[in-house]
Amino acid sequence: MRSIVIAANWKMNTTPADAGELSRTIASRTIAPGVTRVICPPFVCLAAVRDAIIGEDVGIGAQNVHHELAGAYTGEVSVPMLAGLATWVILGHSERRAQHGETDELIGLKLDRAIEGGLRPILCVGEVLADREAGRETSVVGTQLRGALEGRDPAALASAGLVIAYEPVWAIGTGRNARGADAAAMGDAIRSSLRAIGWGSLADDTPVLYGGSVTSANIGEFLAEPAIDGALVGGASLKPNEMAGIVARAGVTAAARGLAS
Numbered sequence: 001m002r003s004i005v006i007a008a009n010w011k012m013n014t015t016p017a018d019a020g021e022l023s024r025t026i027a028s029r030t031i032a033p034g035v036t037r038v039i040c041p042p043f044v045c046l047a048a049v050r051d052a053i054i055g056e057d058v059g060i061g062a063q064n065v066h067h068e069l070a071g072a073y074t075g076e077v078s079v080p081m082l083a084g085l086a087t088w089v090i091l092g093h094s095e096r097r098a099q100h101g102e103t104d105e106l107i108g109l110k111l112d113r114a115i116e117g118g119l120r121p122i123l124c125v126g127e128v129l130a131d132r133e134a135g136r137e138t139s140v141v142g143t144q145l146r147g148a149l150e151g152r153d154p155a156a157l158a159s160a161g162l163v164i165a166y167e168p169v170w171a172i173g174t175g176r177n178a179r180g181a182d183a184a185a186m187g188d189a190i191r192s193s194l195r196a197i198g199w200g201s202l203a204d205d206t207p208v209l210y211g212g213s214v215t216s217a218n219i220g221e222f223l224a225e226p227a228i229d230g231a232l233v234g235g236a237s238l239k240p241n242e243m244a245g246i247v248a249r250a251g252v253t254a255a256a257r258g259l260a261s
Contacts, residue, residue: 087120
């Protein structure tokens with residue numbers, strides 16, 4: 001049975017002075033059997049969050065990682081630097097793709113480093129509005145998956161706990177809304193793409209998260225879909241009340257799927 005994952009992506013918010021208290025509050029208010037919780041703060045806040053939630057069953061993730069282990073890469077952070085600070089990592093986020101020109105090939109290299117370093121990856125895929133309006137959403141996401149995953153060992157990636165997050169870029173901060181049916185259709189398409197590159201039954205075991213302006217008010221629509229296994233939460237992840245509502249609803253899904261025990 002696929003795990004239910006709620007991952008908080010704080011993006012470029014919080015400082016070491018306030019991240020610890022925020023993470024502690026969220027951890028204490030989001031306990032739900034069967035739900036895997038992850039907090040992904042900025043790099044400079046990783047230590048503060050780690051120290052604040054020691055003993056809590058909450059994973060800590062980095063928001064990105066470099067594709068080399070060391071070298072003349074000013075301002076970058078490598079996998080070895082995250083030792084003792086994070087056990088998860090977000091890769092290929094739509095903002096990284098759009099603002100930093102990250103390609104599928106580069107994201108695949110980052111995935112290699114993450115797996116080698118024992119980090120559990122959340123691989124992000126998704127289409128922009130022009131692709132959606134042209135009916136290219138499935139082919140675009142399939143291309144992203146092939147570019148990052150093809151030629152890599154499915155068993156090794158599955159063993160590392162690969163999670164895929166679908167980001168409908170066209171529905172993030174645009175006023176347009178994705179529906180549960182949109183997410184479910186893409187969840188099915190993602191697993192079909194994995195099977196097409198040789199994943200076989202491992203495709204059905206891979207968790208797919210929804211990540212598009214998730215709130216406590218709309219999370220139920222997405223988690224009601226059998227193809228969706230959680231959420232990558234952006235702005236709402238900075239609000240303890242929102243996170244409490246999101247994780248509580250995820251707990252209902254976990255119980256319904258027999259994961260709560």
